Amino acid sequence: MRSIWRTLDRGLARDIALVCLADGVVGLSYGAISVGGGLPLWVPILLSIVVFAGASQFLFVGIVAAGGSPIAAMVAGLLVNTRHIPFGLAVSDVIGRGWKRWPGSHVMTDENVAFAMGQDELERQRAAYWAGGIGIFVCWNIGVVIGGLAGSVITDTDVFGLDAAFPAVLMALVLPSLRDRRTRTAALVGVVIALVATPFLPAGLPVLLALLGLLCYRSDKPAVEEATR
Amino acid sequence: MTNTPLLLVGIGVLAVGTFSLRFAGPALRSRFEVPERIQQLLAVAAIVLLTALVATSALTDGHGPAGIARPAGVLVGGVLAWRKAPFVLVVVAAAATAAGLRLLGVP
Numbered sequence: 001m002r003s004i005w006r007t008l009d010r011g012l013a014r015d016i017a018l019v020c021l022a023d024g025v026v027g028l029s030y031g032a033i034s035v036g037g038g039l040p041l042w043v044p045i046l047l048s049i050v051v052f053a054g055a056s057q058f059l060f061v062g063i064v065a066a067g068g069s070p071i072a073a074m075v076a077g078l079l080v081n082t083r084h085i086p087f088g089l090a091v092s093d094v095i096g097r098g099w100k101r102w103p104g105s106h107v108m109t110d111e112n113v114a115f116a117m118g119q120d121e122l123e124r125q126r127a128a129y130w131a132g133g134i135g136i137f138v139c140w141n142i143g144v145v146i147g148g149l150a151g152s153v154i155t156d157t158d159v160f161g162l163d164a165a166f167p168a169v170l171m172a173l174v175l176p177s178l179r180d181r182r183t184r185t186a187a188l189v190g191v192v193i194a195l196v197a198t199p200f201l202p203a204g205l206p207v208l209l210a211l212l213g214l215l216c217y218r219s220d221k222p223a224v225e226e227a228t229r
Numbered sequence: 230m231t232n233t234p235l236l237l238v239g240i241g242v243l244a245v246g247t248f249s250l251r252f253a254g255p256a257l258r259s260r261f262e263v264p265e266r267i268q269q270l271l272a273v274a275a276i277v278l279l280t281a282l283v284a285t286s287a288l289t290d291g292h293g294p295a296g297i298a299r300p301a302g303v304l305v306g307g308v309l310a311w312r313k314a315p316f317v318l319v320v321v322a323a324a325a326t327a328a329g330l331r332l333l334g335v336p
Contacts, residue, residue: 014317
């Protein structure tokens with residue numbers, strides 16, 4: 001673990017800390033919304049520890065608090081989390097081998113995957129992934145407990161604009177990767193597909209469908225060109 | 230109000246299922262030697278997914294559009310990120326823009 005902190009430079013460490021803090025605040029609202037919606041405190045807390053995937057947790061408590069079946073909530077949550085399969089394939093080397101795959105997989109989030117993809121050396125990718133994952137896990141869960149205990153005091157973090165902060169965080173993290181023209185084309189085609197599909201498909205599927213944008217990715221350029229860039 | 234055993238089953242299956250989805254990638258990759266080109270394609274796949282996530286979470290809410298305040302906030306954050314502004318500024322500006330617009334009554 002110590003090598004992780006040594007590899008992180010101050011700028012990167014500060015960025016990661018900021019995302020952890022923001023996640024903690026969203027966790028606060030999630031805990032408050034759940035308890036405010038009539039669920040016992042242990043439900044949001046248990047979900048945060050064993051599921052640890054924000055979007056699917058919001059969806060789960062939303063459906064159950066509205067009187068929906070926990071089974072329907074579970075199916076919806078799983079659907080939203082299917083994007084973790086391609087994420088796992090992409091960051092497998094970053095997570096490492098052996099026992100590390102277990103905790104490493106559990107702390108996989110959109111944010112730390114994006115942080116890792118934004119670094120160019122494996123060592124730095126590892127440091128960013130692990131520091132981000134562990135930091136977010138800790139902050140998110142602390143936030144959820146505090147929010148749940150605070151009950152219905154803070155139920156709407158939209159007032160603070162946090163719903164806009166999240167896409168902005170991810171955008172800032174992926175922008176450097178989009179400088180590559182071929183990646184950008186694939187991503188833009190994916191965006192169009194996802195947006196067009198959103199009104200018609202259940203949550204989670206449109207984003208997955210964006211992978212069709214990869215069909216527009218040409219990876220057959222000679223390696224020489226990459227090297228001289 | 231809620232059936233506790235059923236709730237526990239729902240949470241349990243969601244937890245096991247989500248972990249399996251996350252674990253599938255690393256588990257598969259450790260069994261096969263993956264060619265360089267496929268590895269590159271997987272990295273691009275992650276970027277495509279994240280970009281789509283940015284677009285859908287910025288522009289949509291449920292099955293409909295997300296209003297004006299949120300996309301405007303994300304746009305401000307995005308432009309700042311593009312101009313290589315410090316990360317802190319990107320986050321704060323995006324949130325402040327959306328919050329400010331809402332304060333003015335913009336949805």
